[in-house]
Structures are given as C-alpha cells and as structure tokens.
Amino acid sequence: MKQEExxxxxxxxxxxxxIPGKFxxxxxxxxxxxxxxxxxxxxxxxxxxxxxx
Amino acid sequence: MARLxxxxxxxxxxTTATFxxxxxxxxxxxxxxxxxxxxxxxxxxxxxxVGQMQKKDVVFPLAPIYEKAGIxxxxxxATEIHPNGKEGSDQPYIVIQSTKEGEEGKTExxxxxxxxxxxxxxxxxxxxxxxxxxxxxxxxxxxxxxxADHAVHANLELKQVFEKAKKGERQKILVGTxxxxxxxxxxxxxxxxxxxxxARKAGVRDMLDIKWISNESFLGxxxxxxxxxxxxxxAVSSKLFAESLYAERNVDWIIGAHTSKVEKxxxxxxxxxxxxxxxxxxxxxxxxxxxxxxxxxxxxxGSDMTDVLFAPNGFMKVDAKYDAGAYENWKASDWPRTxxxxxxxxxxAAGIAFAPxxxxxxxMSSPNGTPINPTPPRTGMPAGIIGKAxxxxxxxxxxxxxxxxxxxxxxxxxxxxxVASAGKGLLDGTAxxxxxYPVVPDFEKYPGTGRDTDYTFGEIGxxxxxxxxxxxxxxxxxxxxxxxxxxxxx
Numbered sequence: 001m002k003q004e005e006x007x008x009x010x011x012x013x014x015x016x017x018x019i020p021g022k023f024x025x026x027x028x029x030x031x032x033x034x035x036x037x038x039x040x041x042x043x044x045x046x047x048x049x050x051x052x053x
Numbered sequence: 054m055a056r057l058x059x060x061x062x063x064x065x066x067x068t069t070a071t072f073x074x075x076x077x078x079x080x081x082x083x084x085x086x087x088x089x090x091x092x093x094x095x096x097x098x099x100x101x102x103v104g105q106m107q108k109k110d111v112v113f114p115l116a117p118i119y120e121k122a123g124i125x126x127x128x129x130x131a132t133e134i135h136p137n138g139k140e141g142s143d144q145p146y147i148v149i150q151s152t153k154e155g156e157e158g159k160t161e162x163x164x165x166x167x168x169x170x171x172x173x174x175x176x177x178x179x180x181x182x183x184x185x186x187x188x189x190x191x192x193x194x195x196x197x198x199x200x201a202d203h204a205v206h207a208n209l210e211l212k213q214v215f216e217k218a219k220k221g222e223r224q225k226i227l228v229g230t231x232x233x234x235x236x237x238x239x240x241x242x243x244x245x246x247x248x249x250x251x252a253r254k255a256g257v258r259d260m261l262d263i264k265w266i267s268n269e270s271f272l273g274x275x276x277x278x279x280x281x282x283x284x285x286x287x288a289v290s291s292k293l294f295a296e297s298l299y300a301e302r303n304v305d306w307i308i309g310a311h312t313s314k315v316e317k318x319x320x321x322x323x324x325x326x327x328x329x330x331x332x333x334x335x336x337x338x339x340x341x342x343x344x345x346x347x348x349x350x351x352x353x354x355g356s357d358m359t360d361v362l363f364a365p366n367g368f369m370k371v372d373a374k375y376d377a378g379a380y381e382n383w384k385a386s387d388w389p390r391t392x393x394x395x396x397x398x399x400x401x402a403a404g405i406a407f408a409p410x411x412x413x414x415x416x417m418s419s420p421n422g423t424p425i426n427p428t429p430p431r432t433g434m435p436a437g438i439i440g441k442a443x444x445x446x447x448x449x450x451x452x453x454x455x456x457x458x459x460x461x462x463x464x465x466x467x468x469x470x471x472v473a474s475a476g477k478g479l480l481d482g483t484a485x486x487x488x489x490y491p492v493v494p495d496f497e498k499y500p501g502t503g504r505d506t507d508y509t510f511g512e513i514g515x516x517x518x519x520x521x522x523x524x525x526x527x528x529x530x531x532x533x534x535x536x537x538x539x540x541x542x543x
Contacts, residue, residue: 004301007300007301007303007471008300010303011150011305012301012307013296013299013300013305013306014300014305016296017293017296017297017299017300018293018296018297018300018430019297019300019301020297025301027514028483028514028515029480029481029483029515030515031515032515034515034519035154035516037441037512037514037516038516038519038520040480041486041512041517041520042520044488044508044510045470045486045488045507045520048074048468048469048470048488048508049434049468049470050488050541050542051336051467051490051508052390052434052438052467052469052490053438053441053542053543
C-alpha cells in the first residue's frame with residue numbers, strides 16, 4: 001500500500017480529506033524547488049506587507 | 054515637553070514606544086511601563102517547547118535597549134488609570150506597582166499627556182477549572198507555550214513523555230485550546246506539528262497518539278473564519294488544507310469543543326452539538342483564553358469608571374462599532390481605524406489590548422448556551438502595524454495639536470503574513486507560509502470569500518521554515534534597535 005493511502009483508514013476524519021502523495025511530499029523538502037518557492041513566497045509576502053502599511 | 058506613557062513592552066508596545074521616541078527625539082518624554090524585565094519573541098516559544106531553542110534564544114533584557122533609545126523604562130505593573138486626574142489637579146495619571154527585584158510592590162503615580170495601552174492579554178487560565186491554579190497562574194495538569202518560561206517547562210515534560218515512549222509505554226498527547234473562547238490556535242497548531250516532527254526524529258512516533266482539540270468549528274478557521282486560496286487552479290478553503298496536513302501526519306482532531314474542566318490526565322469538554330465527553334492524556338498543552346489585564350479606572354472624585362474605558366472582557370474601548378448586533382449585520386467598517394478611545398482623545402489601545410467589535414469567525418454556541426468559537430487574533434504583524442500607526446498619531450498630536458490627523462490601520466484593510474512552523478530543521482523542516490488580505494474579511498469589497506484571493510495564499514514546505522527562521526533573527530534584531538531597524542517592516 002502506498003504511504004499516502006495508509007492514513008485514510010486510520011480515522012473517519014482522514015478518510016474524507018486529501019493526503020499528499022510521494023511526489024508532493026518530496027517537493028516540500030526538495031532544496032532546489034524550495035529555494036525557488038522561497039523567492040516566490042517572499043515576493044508575495046512583501047507585496048502584502050507593502051499594501052498593509 | 055509632553056509625556057507619552059506606553060503600558061506594555063510586547064510587539065505592539067515596543068513598536069509604539071521605539072518609533073515614538075525616534076520621531077519625538079529628546080523634546081518629549083517616552084515612558085514604557087511593563088512588568089517584564091525581558092522582551093520575548095513569542096512566535097519562537099514553540100521551538101523552546103520542543104527543545105529546539107533555549108530560552109536565551111528568544112528573550113533579551115529590555116533595560117539596556119531602552120537606555121540606548123532614551124526611553125524611560127519602568128519595570129512595573131500598571132494597575133489604575135485616572136484619566137481626569139485627581140482632586141486639585143486635572144493632570145491624568147496612572148498608578149504603577151514595581152516588579153523590579155528589591156522594589157516589589159512599591160507603588161508610584163505617573164502623570165501622562167498621552168497614554169497607549171498595549172499590555173497584551175491576561176492569560177486567563179482560571180477561566181477553566183483545573184487549567185489554572187486558582188491564583189491566576191497556570192496549573193499543574195497541563196503545560197503552555199505562551200511565555201518562554203512556560204515553554205521551557207513544557208519541553209521538560211515532553212522529554213519525559215518521549216522517554217516513556219522509548220521504554221515502550223504508549224503515550225497520549227493532547228494539544229489545542231483550553232476553553233471555548235480561546236484565540237491563538239496558530240500557536241497550538243505549530244506546537245502539535247513540532248511535537249510530531251520531533252517524535253519522528255526521536256524514533257518514538259509509533260508510540261504516541263497525538264490529538265488536536267479546538268474551539269474552531271472547522272479546522273483551519275484560526276479565528277479568522279478560515280481563508281480561501283488559489284491552489285492548482287482551484288480556489289479552496291483552508292479547511293481542506295488543514296485537514297490534509299492533520300491526516301498526512303496522523304493527528305486526529307476534536308473540533309467545536311469547549312474544554313470545561315481539566316484534571317490530572319483527563320479533560321472534560323462540550324461539543325457544539327451539546328454532548329459532553331472526556332479525553333484522557335499523558336501530556337497536554339492547552340492554550341488559555343485571553344482577557345484584559347484587569348485595569349481599574351477612576352474618576353477625579355475616586356468613583357469607578359472602568360466601564361467607560363473598558364469593555365466587559367477587560368479590553369480597552371476604541372473607535373470600533375460595538376453595537377453592530379447580529380452576525381448578519383457585521384461589516385468590515387465595524388473594525389477600529391485609529392484605536393483612539395472614544396471618551397478620552399489622549400488614550401489609545403494597540404495590539405491585543407483593544408476591544409474588538411465582535412468575532413471574525415461565525416459565532417457558535419451549543420444547545421446548552423455555551424459559546425464555542427475562536428476570538429479574533431490581534432497578534433504579530435497587525436499588532437506591530439497598529440502600534441506604529443498609534444505612535445504616528447500620538448507624535449502628530451504632540452507636535453501639531455490635538456486636531457492633528459490620526460493615522461489609520463484597520464484590520465479590515467490590512468493584510469497579514471503568517472508563517473506557522475510544522476517542524477524545525479534546516480533541511481527537513483517545514484512551515485505553512487500564509488498571507489491573508491485583508492485580515493478581517495470584507496464581503497462588500499470582496500463578495501464570496503471576503504478577501505482578495507490574489508493576495509491570500511498558503512503553502513507548506515521547507516521554504517516556509519527558512520522564512521520563519523529568518524524572521525526570528527530579523528525581528529529580534531529589529532527589537533534590539535540595531536542599525537537599520539526601522540527598515541524592517543512590522
């Protein structure tokens with residue numbers, strides 16, 4: 001059984017939501033992808049901060 | 054020379070005092086009254102609570118910072134406000150009680166021209182039997198991460214749980230809110246996932262049952278009625294993403310819960326459907342509800358006028374619309390813009406200390422009449438922005454007279470950036486990085502979700518952790534007033 005499928009059976013709550021698969025989980029800690037996301041998130045946050053002052 | 058007194062030295066009070074002093078210079082006096090000797094970067098307390106930071110990493114002494122800035126620092130508890138002065142004098146003043154070592158309990162009257170209430174909340178542990186010790190402090194049945202000392206204690210208790218798990222004893226961990234009217238679910242959210250992360254690192258995750266309990270009516274409410282964001286071409290509710298994270302990390306949840314009683318190893322709670330239940334635990338971190346710090350206000354003749362300055366929950370009345378009525382009538386314009394007290398134009402409140410007009414989340418109660426809903430968050434970025442706006446207003450009033458234009462910082466017009474840690478680690482940490490715009494939804498301006506979905510987003514990953522870690526150092530740098538501190542936004 002795939003890791004993401006195991007938890008669906010552990011709780012009725014879990015069964016009704018979405019659980020990320022192997023690729024999505026790997027991307028969360030992929031250094032190259034996350035460096036790119038770091039830049040994107042910072043830009044987005046700076047826009048919100050500038051709109052709020 | 055005018056004197057500004059800022060009561061409180063947290064995010065909002067520190068921002069107000071330091072900017073006011075910078076703008077007023079030596080022509081006017083800025084006084085900070087706070088019972089604490091140290092400034093605490095509270096968002097990092099959760100890392101102290103899992104042993105990933107030490108107390109010294111999240112606090113620093115206030116006295117040398119204020120001395121360098123030229124701010125008169127009084128380590129004391131403000132207890133009374135006399136906005137009309139006293140017999141024989143129209144000069145308003147506050148009464149403070151020293152908390153400085155060797156001078157504990159010594160009282161003093163401090164006259165002011167302008168007063169900013171930025172005390173933050175009273176951690177109202179005693180609102181839930183067994184959560185407090187009956188004397189206003191945290192009890193012994195649960196732990197907390199609300200202060201650095203609480204977090205140090207929480208880590209010691211958690212380590213014992215991990216040790217038992219290593220020896221093969223199955224352990225039950227419960228994290229969430231300790232009352233039906235709590236706010237600050239975000240801190241508990243961060244703590245539960247940091248515990249889960251540390252448990253995996255320690256190799257004891259399989260021996261732990263980790264459960265969330267909260268007064269939110271749905272996961273991902275966070276006291277803001279949740280948020281909607283665009284992901285993968287969809288506009289989706291934070292509920293879906295929050296539930297997904299809990300399911301992925303095998304953290305079950307109880308929501309819509311009012312914790313009504315805490316005992317050693319057990320809580321009693323009531324759900325929104327009116328049913329009552331119990332939940333056992335070996336380790337519990339339950340956030341207490343917040344209340345005003347309990348100021349008393351007196352008129353010139355000594356009569357009590359606390360209800361003129363403060364709402365019944367102890368928070369200070371400002372320029373909000375407090376008579377908005379039912380949920381259907383709530384508008385973004387109900388929220389305060391200048392944070393000036395409606396009765397006394399030389400008194401302001403900033404950060405958690407101001408009384409919000411109403412909840413942000415939809416109000417809920419059980420059939421038994423128990424209110425179970427998160428109260429509005431006013432911490433972090435909004436607290437800093439409000440503090441700075443109030444400092445601006447007071448400085449302009451001092452320099453240009455009381456008719457000066459007041460600066461505005463409505464939570465219904467400002468956004469907030471929030472980074473919620475889900476585990477600490479330079480290469481394996483994760484955090485949910487989110488922005489909301491605006492904090493208080495405006496359904497007239499943004500029909501549907503109440504927010505601008507171009508500026509409201511969230512995603513979880515290592516990048517979020519890096520940002521949280523950088524923010525930790527950046528805001529402590531700013532609070533220490535090091536070179537260029539004004540360039541770092543609130």
